[in-house]
């Protein structure tokens with residue numbers, strides 16, 4: 233058997249982690265032959281809850297789970313970590329925009345960036361989930377200068393899954409029949425869910441989603457708005473932010489990053505912009521990416537961008553650029 237991977241989950245006493253940990257520990261992310269050491273980080277007041285989570289993880293008696301280490305000490309928790317799922321942060325409540333969270337959460341990610349820089353394995357892979365996820369990932373990357381910037385990503389897979397599920401429901405097909413929905417930009421209400429490259433298997437034939445749906449008005453308006461506002465709709469209904477679907481999306485994101493996706497398929501991840509599609513370099517912007525079995529990825533280049541898409545891609549870039557400047561001033565003050 234392989235050496236165990238050291239996987240850190242922050243916010244481990246919270247609601248997303250409660251849906252996430254079992255899935256990670258039973259092999260849904262790294263496969264059935266990869267043993268795991270789970271490090272669970274939360275803050276001191278949550279230590280009692282964290283201990284309960286540790287008991288439950290033990291009681292699952294999972295074959296791949298070699299050790300569970302609870303921690304309320306950031307520097308210790310990041311030591312020698314291979315993969316970090318940074319969930320811990322304050323969640324958005326009803327009526328709050330993600331920007332409202334920025335001042336509260338961005339400092340957490342400055343401190344985690346420093347811990348990553350000094351403690352973690354140099355090839356650590358990081359996915360940031362805590363909101364505002366893209367900008368938190370930007371700050372984390374900035375304060376971890378010894379790590380390859382490409383190893384910092386933020387979660388937009390939940391948005392991709394939401395887009396895919398909306399299309400599948402509209403067409404009455406299974407979710408797995410819909411491929412290559414793209415999320416551009418920020419994990420916020422300015423994101424642009426784009427179906428111009430998406431395809432669907434329908435009646436034994438693979439065809440463009442636009443051709444299958446035959447309703448551009450729905451695709452250009454209601455569909456986009458539904459996906460953009462889905463997080464807020466869940467909060468309104470549950471009085472809590474999405475957790476089960478967020479955990480599933482984290483599993484999808486890291487599994488596909490770790491293992492690669494088949495040729496011709498791509499997934500959306502918020503990653504440091506290399507200037508592709510004229511997006512400001514360095515911003516953590518969601519692009520379609522092709523992941524490879526060596527745990528790397530590349531931004532899918534050369535997709536045709538029409539005027540409608542360009543406008544939406546620029547609007548979400550503008551929001552990210554503003555968030556970045558706000559975050560930098562919070563961190564530098």
Ligand SMILES: NC(=O)c1ccc[n+]([C@@H]2O[C@H](COP(=O)([O-])OP(=O)(O)OC[C@H]3O[C@@H](n4cnc5c(N)ncnc54)[C@H](O)[C@@H]3O)[C@@H](O)[C@H]2O)c1
Pocket residue numbers: 242243244245246247248249273274275278319320321322323324340360361362363365387388390391419473474475478
């Ligand atoms: N990117 C996405 O798609 C997406 C989806 C859903 C939720 N979220 C975000 O994920 C985050 C977590 O959501 P949740 O519902 O699990 O929240 P939650 O309040 O249930 O849990 C958050 C946990 O993080 C802990 N925490 C706070 N500061 C910490 C720190 N410095 N170090 C370690 N742990 C810390 C808290 O004590 C708490 O246990 C929120 O910011 C939420 O907005 C993102």
Ligand SMILES: O=C(O)C[C@H](O)C(=O)O
Pocket residue numbers: 323324330363390462463464466473474
């Ligand atoms: O919108 C939120 O703050 C919650 C979360 O990011 C979501 O998309 O469900």
